[in-house]
Structures are given as C-alpha cells and as structure tokens.
Amino acid sequence: MGEASLRGGGDWLEVVEGNLPFIVSLPHTGTTVPDEFAAGFANTKLTTRDADWHLHQVFRPILPAGTTVVRTDISRSIIDVNRPPDGQSLYPGQATTGLCPTTDFDGTPLYRPGSEPAPNEIECRRRLFHEPYARALGEQIERLRARHGRVAVLDCHSIRPRIPRLFDGTLPGLNIGTDDGRSCLPRVQAKLEAVAEQSPFTWVSNGRFKGGWITRHFGNPKAGIDSVQIEIAMNAYLLVRDENDYGAPEYEADGARLLQQTLSPFIEALLQP
Ligand SMILES: N=CN[C@@H](CCC(=O)O)C(=O)O
Helix, strand or coil: CCHHHHHHHCCCEEEECCCCCEEEEECCCCCECCHHHHCCECCHHHHHCCCCCCHHHHHHHHCCCCCEEEEECECCCCCCCCCCCCCCCCCCCCCCCCCCCCECCCCCECECCCCCCCHHHHHHHHHHHHHHHHHHHHHHHHHHHHHHCCEEEEEEEEECCCCCCCCCCCCCCEEEECCCCCCCCHHHHHHHHHHHHHCCCCEEECCCCCCCHHHHHHCEHHHCEEEEEEEEEHHHCCCCCCCCCCCCCCCCHHHHHHHHHHHHHHHHHHHCC
C-alpha cells in the first residue's frame, strides 16, 4: 500500500504556524493522487472534479501576517478530511459524498467497478491522511487557545455553483456554515453576515452547506473556539469554468479581486470576535 513511503514523504500536509488567534483550514484544495492510490480510479480527471480549485491562491494574498494555515495537497477523492472519520454521513438521508467517496458530487462513479476501497483500505487512508490533518488542526487550535484564550478557525471551501444532485438552482455566492449556530458565538456569525450583506455577492447562512466535520468537530464557542465554514460558489472567483469540462479550470488573479475585497473584512471580523 506504500504506507511507509508516504509516511516518510510527509510533504502532503502543510502547516504554517503563526501567532494570531486565527487559523485557516484548506481541506479540499489538493489535487494530488499518489501512485499508490491511482490504480482503481476510472479516470484520473475525475479525482479532481470536486477540488476547491485555486482557493488557496485566493486566500494567501489576503491573510494577515501571523495567520496559521493547515492545508492538505491530497485529493479529497482519496480521503475527505472534512468527513466524520467513522464514515457517518454529514447529511443523513440527503445526497452527499463520504469519507472515501465512491462518486463525485454529480454521482459519477470514481472507481472502476469492483475497485472501490475495501474497509481495510479506508482504514489505511484514514490513518495516513485524515488523522494527521485532524491532529495538526487540533494542535494548532490548542496552541493558540492557550496563548490567547480564544481562537477562530475558518474552514475554506468552494464548489461549482450548479450541482443538481446536491441543490436546486444556482448556489448563493457566499455560504456561511456554523452548524446552525452551534460552532461559533452568535455575535461572530452576526458580524460575518453583516460583511456578506455589504458585499456584492448573494449569501446565506446555514443553507445547503451548514459546515462539514471540521466545523462541527472543532467548533466549541463555550470553550473559546469559534469555527466557521465558508463555502464559495466558484463563479465568484473563476472567470471561466465550463461545467462540463472535467479538466483543471484556469486561475486568473483578476477574477478573484472582488471576492478578496469581501474576504478581507470577513477575516477581520473573525480576528475580533
Ligand atoms: N466544497 C466542499 N464543500 C464541503 C461542504 C461541507 C458541508 O456540507 O457543509 C464538503 O463537501 O465538505
């Protein structure tokens, strides 16, 4: 399975330590599929179909110095670090994707028939990637909470604006997820909503995307941890994306400017809870 070589490599997980009480988590910007995992997939382009394309490039220029960043470069099609590690569904009874997804968001099978990961393979991927990501994020949260008494986590995502299997119509530009108000202080959510309201983007709180495992698991406002998910419709920053094209969309920095102008005060609001 290549466990040892992957352990030895370790360059898939990026942790940038800063001292502000603010952490950015980027669980889905990865597009890497190590050779050890490539064989069963039906088509390698499918493994990046649901990536949060270029979102780290959107955030990096606007992050205040001292921001802590945790990011994985591994494709979510290998294992999704934003899903419960025990394999429970994020949205029981609704269409979604799982810990080691077997389809993309559209429902297209990722694997050749019979090549889907078996339970021991899922467990191996969980230990290799999910556990270290969660540990890194948890350690950074504890480090900064010990220092400041309170810390904010922004779990950053983007998604194609039209995915009929997951939601009707076109997604709002900004989708704030706070686990229906459980993952952050009410005043934090209110400040973020005020920023969204002032922005040129449509927005909703706790609509189709209420926050994934990261937001729900780490958010604990009573204990000083405000955790918020931002799900950004990709047409808010990608100039061109043919939604039937399974290849990598282009990134042009100009296309992200308007979004960055909204995200900067969003980040400021999280820095002053
Ligand atoms: N682009 C990614 N979206 C997240 C949304 C989590 C949620 O459902 O709120 C994901 O699939 O993990």
